Amino acid sequence: xxxxxxxxxxxxxxxxxxxxxxxxxxxxxxxxxxxxxxxxxxxxxxxxxxxxxxxxxxxxxxxxxxxxxxxxxxxxxxxxxxxxxxxxxxxxxxxxxxxxxxxxxxxxxxxxxxxxxxxxxxxxxxxxx
Amino acid sequence: xxxxxxxxxxxxxxxxxxxxxxxxxxxxxxxxxxxxxxxxxxxxxxxxxxxxxxxxxxxxxxxxxxxxxxxxxxxxxxxxxxxxxxxxxxxxxxxxxxxxxxxxxxxxxxxxxxxxxxxxxxxxxxxxxxxxxxxxxxxxxxxxxxxxxxxxxxxxxxxxxxxxxxxxxxxxxxxxxxxxxxxxxxxxxxxxxxxxxxxxxxxxxxxxxxxxxxxxxxxxxxxxxxxxxxxxxxxxxxxxxxxxxxxxxxxxxxxxxxxxxxxxxxxxxxxxxxxxxxxxxxxxxxxxxxxxxxxxxxxxxxxxxxxxxxxxxxxxxxxxxxxxxxxxxxxxxxxxxxxxxxxxxxxxxxxxxxxxxxxxxxxxxxxxxxxxxxxxxxxxxxxxxxxxxxxxxxxxxxxxxx
Ligand SMILES: [Zn+2]
Numbered sequence: 001x002x003x004x005x006x007x008x009x010x011x012x013x014x015x016x017x018x019x020x021x022x023x024x025x026x027x028x029x030x031x032x033x034x035x036x037x038x039x040x041x042x043x044x045x046x047x048x049x050x051x052x053x054x055x056x057x058x059x060x061x062x063x064x065x066x067x068x069x070x071x072x073x074x075x076x077x078x079x080x081x082x083x084x085x086x087x088x089x090x091x092x093x094x095x096x097x098x099x100x101x102x103x104x105x106x107x108x109x110x111x112x113x114x115x116x117x118x119x120x121x122x123x124x125x126x127x128x129x
Numbered sequence: 130x131x132x133x134x135x136x137x138x139x140x141x142x143x144x145x146x147x148x149x150x151x152x153x154x155x156x157x158x159x160x161x162x163x164x165x166x167x168x169x170x171x172x173x174x175x176x177x178x179x180x181x182x183x184x185x186x187x188x189x190x191x192x193x194x195x196x197x198x199x200x201x202x203x204x205x206x207x208x209x210x211x212x213x214x215x216x217x218x219x220x221x222x223x224x225x226x227x228x229x230x231x232x233x234x235x236x237x238x239x240x241x242x243x244x245x246x247x248x249x250x251x252x253x254x255x256x257x258x259x260x261x262x263x264x265x266x267x268x269x270x271x272x273x274x275x276x277x278x279x280x281x282x283x284x285x286x287x288x289x290x291x292x293x294x295x296x297x298x299x300x301x302x303x304x305x306x307x308x309x310x311x312x313x314x315x316x317x318x319x320x321x322x323x324x325x326x327x328x329x330x331x332x333x334x335x336x337x338x339x340x341x342x343x344x345x346x347x348x349x350x351x352x353x354x355x356x357x358x359x360x361x362x363x364x365x366x367x368x369x370x371x372x373x374x375x376x377x378x379x380x381x382x383x384x385x386x387x388x389x390x391x392x393x394x395x396x397x398x399x400x401x402x403x404x405x406x407x408x409x410x411x412x413x414x415x416x417x418x419x420x421x422x423x424x425x426x427x428x429x430x431x432x433x434x435x436x437x438x439x440x441x442x443x444x445x446x447x448x449x450x451x452x453x454x455x456x457x458x459x460x461x462x463x464x465x466x467x468x469x470x471x472x473x474x475x476x477x478x479x480x481x482x483x484x485x486x487x488x489x490x491x492x493x494x495x496x497x498x499x500x501x502x503x504x505x506x507x508x509x510x511x512x513x514x515x516x517x518x519x520x521x522x523x524x525x526x527x528x529x530x531x
Contacts, residue, residue, distance in 0.1 A: 004261045006276060008268030030395065032266040039390040057295050058397060060287035061341035062279045069275030072338075075284055077292065077397050084393035086278040096302070096341065101295040112261075112271060121261045121270050123277075 006112060006123040007031075011049075016109045016124065018050040018085060029083050052107040053129060054080035059101070061094050074099050078126050090125030104129040135363025136223050137377040138526070139233070140169020143489040146354035146477035147323040148243040154186050154355075158239035159197045161357035161482075165235065169359040170373050173199030176359070177231020180206045180221035182214035182238040182481035185245070194237065203231075212430065213514045214238055215356060215484025216385070216522025222360050223383045232365035238486075239355035240479035283340035283348050283431055285517070288397055290342070290433025293440070299451035300436060302342040306333045308454060309347040309432040309474055315461055316471025318502035323352040323477030347432035352477035356485035366531070374531035378492045381509075382414035382525040400434070400515050404441035407513075407523040412443070415525040417509065419443045422465060424494055424504045426487040427513035429472040434515070439467075442513065442523075461502065469494070469502050484522055487512040495528040 003012050009031045011019050020029040025042035029050075036043050059076030074089035076099075091108055092098045105126035112121035142164025144157055152160075158181070166172055181191030191205035204225075210217040215238030222234035261270035274280040294300025313328040328346055336344040361369075366377055386407040388399050412418045419442065427442070429435035436450050444465060445453035453459070459467035470476045470490040473483065491510035493499040508528045515521050 004263070004270055005268075006270055007273060008263060028390065029392075032395075033268075038395070058288040058292035060279065060284045060291065060343075061338070062275070062281060062284045063338045063340065064283070065275045065279065065281060066272070068272075073275065075275075075279035075288070077278075077288060077393065082392070084396040086396045088276065088278060101291060112276075115261045116259045119261050123271075 002119040004119055004121050006121055010122070010124050012122055017052050017107065018124070019047050020050055020083060021045040022048040050083050050085065051081040054078040054085065054105055054126065056089065056099070056101060056103045056105055056126070057084070059089060059099055061096070061099070078105055088125040089127070091127035134227065136226055136380045136383070137361050137363060137366050138358050138380060138488070138492055139171065139361040139366065139373060139377050140165045140167070140359040141357070141485070141489045141492050142168055143321060143356035143482070143486045144354050145321050146352050146479060146486070149353040152353070154183055154190060154239050154241050155193050155197055157241070157353060157355035158183070158190060158194045158237050158357070161239065161355035162194060162198050162235065162237050165357040165359050170370070171233065171359060173201055175233050176201065176203055176235045178204055178206070178222055178225040178234040180208055180218040180234070180236045182208045182218040183240060184209060184211070184214055184480050185240060185242065190239065210520045211516030211518050212428065212478070212480050213385070213484055213516030213520040213522045214481040215486070216514045216524065217484070217520065219358055219360070219485055219488065219524070220383050220385050220522065223380060226360060226362050232362045234360050235357065236360065236485060237355065237357035238481035238484060240481045241353045242351040242479050243353045245351045279340070281340060282517070283343045285398060286431035286434045287340045287343050289400055290431070290436050292397065293437045293450065297448040297451070302334065303330070304451060304454070305342050305347060305432040305436065306330055306344070308429070308435050309333050311460055312429060312468050312472035312474045313346065315469050315502070316475035319471050319476060322471045322475050323350050324475045325471065343431050343433055347474060349430040349473035349478035350475065352479055354477060354479035354482045354486065356482045356489055358485050358488060375529055376496055377529050377531065378495050379527040379529060380524060381527050382411035382523065384411045384414065384523045386410070386521045388519045398517055398519050400519060400521070401437055401441050403519055403521040404438060404513065404515065407521040408442045411511070411523040411525050421509050422511050423507040423509055424466045424469055424491065425511045425513070426468055426470060426490045428515045429468055429474055430478060430515070432474065435468070435472070438513065442511065461504070466504055469504060484514040487514060488524055488526065491526045495526060
């Protein structure tokens with residue numbers, strides 16, 4: 001089946017992972033399309049893989065969100081070997097008993113469904129490790 | 130005219146914050162301007178510049194206001210800097226005076242927000258999710274908001290407070306709720322606040338959860354309101370009446386910063402570093418430090434946000450915000466009252482007005498005109514705002530010695 005990632009920095013395949021645009025001058029990491037480096041103003045970037053395991057350094061449990069988003073869900077920041085990643089915490093109940101600061105998590109993917117051409121979109125989150 | 134380093138607030142006014150169903154942005158902004166001019170004993174004819182902020186309107190608020198309060202041909206700057214818009218407007222007027230372009234200027238911020246609901250969430254949902262089609266700077270095939278973290282303001286600021294807790298510990302749901310309890314208690318003495326009811330810890334924690342750990346009563350209140358200020362050079366002030374000189378408030382620092390790049394700052398907005406930088410510059414400019422402050426008004430857009438700024442503004446040791454709050458220092462009766470007005474959680478947060486309304490609150494205390502909530506003997510105050518994205522405005526204000 002054809003698959004497409006939710007965002008272009010999610011690399012699918014046998015071992016799904018995230019990849020950053022890394023500034024070749026100063027090593028700053030970015031997830032978006034770049035015009036230049038915000039840290040050193042350089043314009044040369046290379047792809048670098050982000051570790052799939054990390055630690056949850058901030059989170060919130062969102063009860064009110066945009067239409068089409070199931071609530072409640074856990075949004076947070078995961079420190080993956082020194083690279084901070086914005087993501088949801090998935091595959092665990094969205095409550096303060098099951099989600100805690102400092103918990104170890106790992107990357108997980110899930111299906112967003114098929115489009116009319118039969119292509120499946122794949123999203124990611126982090127689940128308790 | 131020569132460039133002036135010596136800047137003062139001559140007149141300042143804020144409208145009642147809350148629901149104003151019969152007034153539009155121009156009505157509210159005009160009320161603030163006319164009030165500020167009257168407070169300063171001057172007219173539009175004395176103004177050399179108008180800086181105006183309004184985020185949710187159709188644009189050109191400055192000229193719309195001129196058409197009601199006085200068209201004198203002066204330059205208008207329409208400014209937009211998220212929640213720091215009001216502070217940016219004020220600073221624009223200050224810069225014009227400092228540059229020697231004029232000796233008096235006017236800044237105004239106005240917003241109609243009552244009933245606006247949740248801000249920052251979602252944007253346009255993709256209605257055509259029939260074909261997964263990558264777009265935008267992340268090549269996203271569906272809206273990332275809610276699927277990859279959250280862009281809702283209560284959720285973003287919840288994480289900012291939780292991140293502080295992860296670093297330093299002690300930041301529990303109850304602690305954040307107690308910060309909110311303080312600000313709601315303060316609001317009972319502020320007749321201009323949108324909400325002026327005390328709330329118990331149980332009521333706050335039991336209120337509707339918006340984005341854990343922020344319940345509804347721990348979120349800033351969307352409301353209507355406006356605030357305006359007249360600023361004047363020291364040289365000009367000394368030509369005005371004794372009474373105007375006595376009531377004028379000295380702007381001993383006016384600082385605006387943005388966030389310098391650091392790891393993670395494009396993942397979760399970092400409201401800490403730019404606030405620390407602004408505070409450092411402001412204390413240096415004013416020639417003092419946190420120990421000199423008698424009161425502070427800052428950007429408690431959410432209870433989780435208030436906590437981190439105890440640290441960022443240097444009121445406590447690094448990592449000591451929880452302990453500092455628990456000491457009781459930031460209550461109105463404490464050593465260094467924070468958000469005596471009730472803060473954004475109860476006074477309300479009409480975005481573009483907030484940065485000038487915070488300064489109005491400080492000015493009222495420094496002039497000894499703050500009624501029941503007057504901080505006795507207040508001589509120095511600090512006003513702080515954060516506009517997410519981010520900008521930080523810090524103003525240090527001093528009682529007139531003239
Ligand atoms: Zn670089």
